[in-house]
Amino acid sequence: MLSKNIVGIALLIATNFSHYVKAVNIDFFNHLIEINENRMLIDRNNLLVTDLGDTEIFKFKLQYEYKSFANDIIVIDNYAKNDESKRENSILQYAYDAATNSIDIDIKGIESTQLDLDIIIQLSHTLLNNSNQVAQSLSEDVQFMYFPINKLPLTNYHIDKFESTLMNLVPGSNRKLKFSDGEETFIKLKEDGEYILKTAVTDLNANFDEMPEAINVYFEFSTALLTVKKIIRNVYLSHWSNTIHFDEHYIIQNEAPKLAKTFKRKEYMTYQSLNQGGTGLALSQLDVLLPIGSFDHYYKDDLGMITTMKTAHHPRTNFDTLALKPRYPILGSWNYIFNIGWFNKLEQFSHFLESSRHTENQEFLLELPVVDGANNLIYQDVTVNVVLPEGVKIKSIYAPDLNMLPGNDRKPKIEFNKFENLFDYSEDKSTEIKITYSDVSINSNLLRLENSDNKIFIKYEVNNFKVYYEKVLRLAVWIFVGLVSIYLLGIINDNLQK
């Protein structure tokens, strides 16, 4: 507490002093918040910073609590980005300062006295709240979500000019925004959902220790709010059949408003007939995307198979889909728990490393998406178990950091277990790799972006004798010993009878 106060006083003195001496100044601060599908908020900050002098750390005050609401932050030096020779250094490193809820951007190597920074923050869906916690009936199928926004930005430095824009990009809605203060702070700029500050803020002093006034921004989001409380993805590499088996266990909750009364089938049937079979905020179907060429699909829960599953292939997107209809419509606050599984050819995921062709043991690289999953899901807890064939040796593992934030405890955790396989009597058991992402907020739509860093890589070594022949030989020897024993016992029995 004391240290926090000291740091605060020091910064206050430093910023006041900056009026009299040449200190760091933000000439222009352009702030944009994008509201995207699947409850995804992107906070884009463009800052033109001058008078850096010999400053080594640029402190950027975050508008929202880092630990609770920041999923991912990236800082880009636009000068370096536009300069061919410096492009590879355009991503700037930063550290989180918990005392001031700021990020300390490392600008040590930058020779220029001014900076053009892009600070892009992917905000967690937990920032969004539902304006209606309860729906009076099924026909209340329009849902509004909101998030708070400061009227003035929090800053550690003086700002000459500040502008802010809000963009509603949610498909299917009318892209309108509403504000808790009417439209006093923000006004509509275009019909496509763009709102700007009514008047630009100029000459704003450092205010990092103040509690700025906030307003709520409302937008329509009338679909089921699906949050995957837990997903366990088991991946089995076959010993013999050259296939890879995926088995996924989902625990999903629809976070749409809960019905004030109870679910009445007749009311639901009436709603459906009035809305051409629509189910409003209830989930009636989930389309899961699968790798192309998948086969032997199944869909079940703790009670057995769920028979309402359809598979389809989409040549354009080069994906298969599994259309899953839940046993019952998943209304607000209801849970949807199920398992799906399928097989693919192993070569789609495991690649032979040419460099090992002439070595004794062959090497392979397994390339797996963390999850295939469906669109419009938020994953909160992901566990991926990869079971390699008996006898293989792991050389290296890479698991992507899906929340690339420094200093947080949400990094993937990698563990190794022993997995007993069919007729597995060897001491050298199959290896199970367990990769866990706990207490996270992973947006499934981001995972599906082309070239996004969402793949697990496992390099493993195969000893042909161990993997393919040892077990067979062992079993064959046992069977042979068994038969010989029976024969010998027969002879002994005959001799005794004589």
Next chain:
Amino acid sequence: MAVAIKSSPSKMMESASKAPKASSKQFFLTVLLFLKLLIFVCLIGAATTSRLFSVIRYESIIHEFDPWFNYRATRYLVANGFHKFLNWFDDRTWYPLGRVTGGTLYPGLMTSSGFIWYIMNYILKIQVDIRNVCVLFAPAFSGITAIFTYLFTKNCYNDDALAGFLSAAFIAIAPGYISRSVAGSYDNEAIAITLLMSTFYLWIKAMRTGSIAWACSAAISYFYMVSAWGGYVFITNLVPLHVFILLLMGRYSSKLYSAYSVWYTIGTLASMQIPFVGFLPIRSNDHMASLGVFGLLQFFMFGDYIKSKISSANFKIFLKTSVISLIAIGVFGLFTLTYFGLIAPWTGRFYSLWDTDYAKVHIPIIASVSEHQPTAWPSFFFDTQILIWLFPCGVFLLFLELQDEHVFIIAYSVLCSYFAGVMVRLMLTLTPIICVCAAIALSNVFKYNLKIWKSVKTVIKNKTGSKNNNAFTEICSLIGKLVTVLTFLGYLILFVQHCTWVTSNAYSSPSVVILSGNYNEDGSPIYIDDFREAYSWLRYNTADDAKVASWWDYGYQIGGMADRTTLVDNNTWNNTHIAIVGKAMASEESISYEIFKDHDVDYVLIVFGGLLGYSGDDINKFLWMVRISEGIWPDEINEPSFFTSDGQYRVDSAASETMKNSLMYKMSYHDFPGLLGNPTQTTDRVRGATIDASHVPDLKYFEEVFTSENWLVRIYKLKDEDSQGRDLGDVYNLEHKSGKKSVMKKPKLEPRVD
């Protein structure tokens, strides 16, 4: 060797000529053994695969009601180990009483499948889910049943292997046995019939040989049977009955004595180790016959000894005196001990075996079970087809010879024929003996008629010898034999066809899932999966400790699939508790609410088939709820009040007021009128009744929380008590009749008088 050659050259010649004969005999025996093995493999294959229709048509799923409890218990055993399983007190059933589950079940089924699961997973390292072990348990054991049936028939009937094979083939595919042993039918009967046949086989073996080893084996098999099924009492009585008849026929022998004495003592002591059985073998009337025969045998043995020591005249006196005093002491002892409660009287199920109306009058809960109803005559043909005609022929053939073991089959046949006629579920125990007797009859048919080479030879010989009359007779005989054989082969083909059809269409439905008869665009069938829909809703969207009240039929399914606490289930051990639920269902809403509140109930689940046309729904079972509760509270529940004035059970406008105001009626038809086009009326497809909105009173104390897609399962929640302490009915009236001027009772204001 050299000496031998010198001394007996003739023997050398003889042994040289015998050598090829011996080797050909050896070859013949090897081929025979191979063929036998091949037949067994085919039989096991047929028995197992014919029971897999349910898995192919539906999925690997546990069927019906009781198997869900067995499956749940097996999962508990596998997760917690044997000792915890035996001491398992289940507080999630029979709330708030709970059930000493470990001490009130037959653990044989669960321990067997748990053992198989353990062996597969930990010894053989074949990773298999316990559910799949449970689902495939019955088909696997049916193969073993076929083998024991073969051994039993062969041992009972003159070592006739043909009869043995035929009986094994019959039992492998007979619908009467398949009905309780298809994949997913994870019930005690799945293992019990195997053990029934093994015990009978070992008993016959013990009786024939007098071997203590065989008698011990029979006792161990009996112990296994006791651990697996309450129907062990059938063995407990049939074996003594066999011995008793043999004694009456004057066929006492030391073999019989040693076999029975060893079987009874070891078997009884072993059976008492099962917690659920405990001291029943010495305290229950059901077991007294075996004890009595054991005593009688001792008397016979003693008499045999005395006979060798005294003159025949004295022996006659001794015999008369002893028999009279023995009977007198026995009868007096039995009555006295029963009177003082030292011997438990016969159970209701026992009485209902002799008096088919007994249960209906005295124990409606027994009569309410569909499988306790008397068997309809077509069921005998449906379950055994041609075998039912061959069965008496087999029994007749056994009467002709009447050896000791034949007596056993006859006693079994007569006893079980009666019982199967009284109770439809006992078709199961009758089926094996039908198969055995039919096989004996058919074996004789084939044995006689397949001897055609002799006739052919005679025909050829007579033709060359121009003895035309004899040739004609032989030809007629030959044709007769061929026609007979071909006819019976045709019957057998029809039998196989019938069994396959019955198994596929009648006995392979899990009843949890129903085929709708419609198909998707891709040709896959559309299923009606309402039960699982509702159970999964309960499982995933209600509090873990929620209590669900339903009629007892669904108790095991709710426990197994929804994993929620139930008030009553298919164990039916407490008639009063079941009557409480029955009373709540049959009473007016306010009374039902009080009853359920007193029992901490959160949800009430009912099954309603009116929309779908599912006839096994709760409205059709409703009168049993009324009768059972009437048995306990005759002043409050009165069956005739649920009928119309002319004695009809109606649900439409003519229904009685008591019926309309009952909770079951309200819950079944809540929101039902106006569902299909007509705004105020809908037709109940099961009862063909038009339900008008004006006939269905509103629910005031309960609210609908879930109804499955086809309205098959409906779940209601008890409303929370009013925060101001008002009656929920009054609150409802106040809220829904706001147009009318509500009369609020104002507190009386009087001048204070000090």
